[in-house]
Amino acid sequence: MNNNFSQHSETALDRLVKRLARLPGLGSRSAKRIALHMLLNRKDVMEPLAEALQETARDMKTCHHCFSIDTSDPCRICTDTSRSENTICVVASVADLWALERTRSFRGQYHVLGGLLSAIDGMGPRELNIDALLGRIQGEKVEEIILALSATVQGQSTAHYIADACNGLPVTVTRLAQGMPFGGELDYLDDGTITTALNARKAV
Amino acid sequence: MNNNFSQHSETALDRLVKRLARLPGLGSRSAKRIALHMLLNRKDVMEPLAEALQETARDMKTCHHCFSIDTSDPCRICTDTSRSENTICVVASVADLWALERTRSFRGQYHVLGGLLSAIDGMGPRELNIDALLGRIQGEKVEEIILALSATVQGQSTAHYIADACNGLPVTVTRLAQGMPFGGELDYLDDGTITTALNARKAV
Numbered sequence: 001m002n003n004n005f006s007q008h009s010e011t012a013l014d015r016l017v018k019r020l021a022r023l024p025g026l027g028s029r030s031a032k033r034i035a036l037h038m039l040l041n042r043k044d045v046m047e048p049l050a051e052a053l054q055e056t057a058r059d060m061k062t063c064h065h066c067f068s069i070d071t072s073d074p075c076r077i078c079t080d081t082s083r084s085e086n087t088i089c090v091v092a093s094v095a096d097l098w099a100l101e102r103t104r105s106f107r108g109q110y111h112v113l114g115g116l117l118s119a120i121d122g123m124g125p126r127e128l129n130i131d132a133l134l135g136r137i138q139g140e141k142v143e144e145i146i147l148a149l150s151a152t153v154q155g156q157s158t159a160h161y162i163a164d165a166c167n168g169l170p171v172t173v174t175r176l177a178q179g180m181p182f183g184g185e186l187d188y189l190d191d192g193t194i195t196t197a198l199n200a201r202k203a204v
Numbered sequence: 205m206n207n208n209f210s211q212h213s214e215t216a217l218d219r220l221v222k223r224l225a226r227l228p229g230l231g232s233r234s235a236k237r238i239a240l241h242m243l244l245n246r247k248d249v250m251e252p253l254a255e256a257l258q259e260t261a262r263d264m265k266t267c268h269h270c271f272s273i274d275t276s277d278p279c280r281i282c283t284d285t286s287r288s289e290n291t292i293c294v295v296a297s298v299a300d301l302w303a304l305e306r307t308r309s310f311r312g313q314y315h316v317l318g319g320l321l322s323a324i325d326g327m328g329p330r331e332l333n334i335d336a337l338l339g340r341i342q343g344e345k346v347e348e349i350i351l352a353l354s355a356t357v358q359g360q361s362t363a364h365y366i367a368d369a370c371n372g373l374p375v376t377v378t379r380l381a382q383g384m385p386f387g388g389e390l391d392y393l394d395d396g397t398i399t400t401a402l403n404a405r406k407a408v
Contacts, residue, residue, distance in 0.1 A: 011275045012263040016256040022249070023238045025230075033391075034227045035260070036299050039273055042261045045226070050257035052220040053242070057250045059216040060243055069243055071215050095240050 013039070065136075067112035067129050069094050077101075077110060084108040086143040090133065090162065092116050092150065100148060108146075111136065116154040117161055130162060137171050147175040217243070269340075271316035271333050273298050281305075281314060288312040290347040294337060294366065296320050296354065300390045304352060309399045312350075315340065320358040321365055334366060341375050350405060351379040354389050378405045 013035060020031035038046040062068075063075035070076055077083065087108030091097050097110050113128045115121075136142060147162060149155035163173045179197040180189060189197075217239060224235035242250040266272070267279035274280055281287065291312030295301050301314050317332040319325075329335075340346060351366060353359035367377045381404030390398070 012256065012259040013273070013275075016253075016260045019249070019253045019256050024241050025234045025237060029392075030229050032299065032302065033229060036273075036297070037228050038257070039260070039264055039298075045223070046257055046261045049220075049223045050254045050261065052216065052223050053250055053254035053257070055216040056220045056239070056243070057246045057254065069217070069240075071217075093240070094243075095237065098236065 066110045067114060067132070068097055068110060082107070085141050087146060088133070088136065088142055088144075089146045089148050091148050092155070092158070096148065106146075113158070116149065116152075117158045118154050125161065128158075130165065133162070134165060134169070137166065137169050142171055144172045144174060147173065149175070151178055270314045271318060271336070272301055272314060286311070289345050291350060292337070292340065292346055292348075293350045293352050295352050295390070296359065296362070297391075300352065300354075303391050303393070303398060304402070307395045307399045307402070309402050310350075317362070320353065320356075321362045322358050329365065332362075334369065337366070338369060338373070341370065341373050346375055348376045348378060350402075351377065352390065352402070353379070356389070381405050 017028070017031045017035045020026055020034055021028050023031075026034070038049070059071050060069050061071065061073040061075075063070055063073050063078055065074045065078045068075050068077065072079075084107055087106075088111050089097075089100060089106055089108060090111045090113060091100065092113050092115060094112055097112060100106055100110075111129065111133045113130065113133075115123050115128055117123055117125065117128065133145075137145065145162070145166060147159040149159050159175055166173050177200065178193075179200055180186070180193065184193075186194065221232070221235045221239045224230055224238055225232050227235075230238070242253070263275050264273050265275070265277040265279075267274055267277050267282055269278045269282045272279050272281065276283075288311055291310075292315050293301075293304060293310055293312055294315045294317060295304065296317050296319060298316055301316060304310055304314075315333065315337045317334065317337075319327050319332055321327055321329065321332070337349075341349065349366070349370060351363040353363050363379055370377050380401040
């Protein structure tokens with residue numbers, strides 16, 4: 001299928017649609033729909049979005065301490081004195097950090113690994129920010145490491161690797177509880193979740 | 205729910221996500237996923253996209269003749285001497301024009317109405333480029349008008365309105381064949397269906 005809008009040379013619009021179509025969750029058709037919507041709303045949508053992209057690319061920095069992304073380095077979570085210094089929540093990605101912050105139920109520090117261990121994807125311990133985490137445990141007043149990693153094979157093998165690496169260090173290593181999701185209906189849950197929830201049952 | 209990434213002041217990233225979330229087909233979560241993907245690929249994804257947006261906003265023009273969007277005014281379809289001047293294909297939007305061009309089965313001219321008649325949306329004949337179409341029929345060597353409008357109530361009432369307005373003018377008015385599925389919208393149809401409907405068009 002010809003993706004250009006005409007049979008002539010590639011236009012600025014063709015290039016824009018190609019770039020949009022490569023973004024996660026978008027394809028050729030949704031990219032065209034978005035591009036047309038923007039073209040019909042240049043002043044209100046297209047130009048402000050271009051400015052927001054450039055502003056973000058310029059202003060957002062990676063925190064050298066926790067590897068999150070923020071307008072400042074160190075980030076506002078690392079420098080927030082109202083947050084506990086004793087607990088570090090270890091997450092795979094900045095998206096996971098945002099998901100946890102959205103709940104407003106954690107008031108400690110974070111450490112972003114930048115991925116999970118995966119032989120297939122060539123992600124070994126050197127590719128993740130694990131050494132920096134161990135350095136923080138030894139150099140700071142850390143009492144607890146919460147491994148907030150996905151309940152997948154890669155998430156759990158990364159958790160095991162970090163727990164092993166923390167062996168002998170003066171720190172408690174915990175992980176997020178596994179069980180039924182909030183609002184989960186037993187009939188619709190997978191067998192693994194039910195088994196885990198059953199084995200981890202608590203006294204009422 | 206707090207949509208900011210922290211409980212502090214709004215950052216460039218917050219503004220970017222808000223702008224992305226307003227694009228058609230995107231929501232808050234997909235906007236965050238896209239923003240994070242771009243932040244992790246600033247040089248390869250984010251900055252080129254910002255440039256593509258600005259380039260497109262600057263370079264793309266509305267053709268004063270057929271009301272399509274292209275890098276030049278008049279557009280490359282209107283100035284292409286290899287295309288027939290005797291047939292004008294009337295479409296609701298530039299997206300529909302693109303859908304037809306994708307099939308490579310039409311080699312005439314286009315006329316973009318800029319919408320469909322709709323009492324609910326306040327779209328009357330004055331809001332559409334219908335007078336310009338009638339002017340083209342009277343001033344140019346047009347022999348046939350193909351009404352390539354969606355098989356919806358609005359599409360068909362717009363087709364009837366234009367067919368009535370062409371009554372008495374020296375032009376044949378045709379519409380796409382009833383090969384389109386009931387309620388189908390042109391932009392979402394597969395190429396084969398569009399081609400079949402175009403080739404089997406009937407006189408109104």
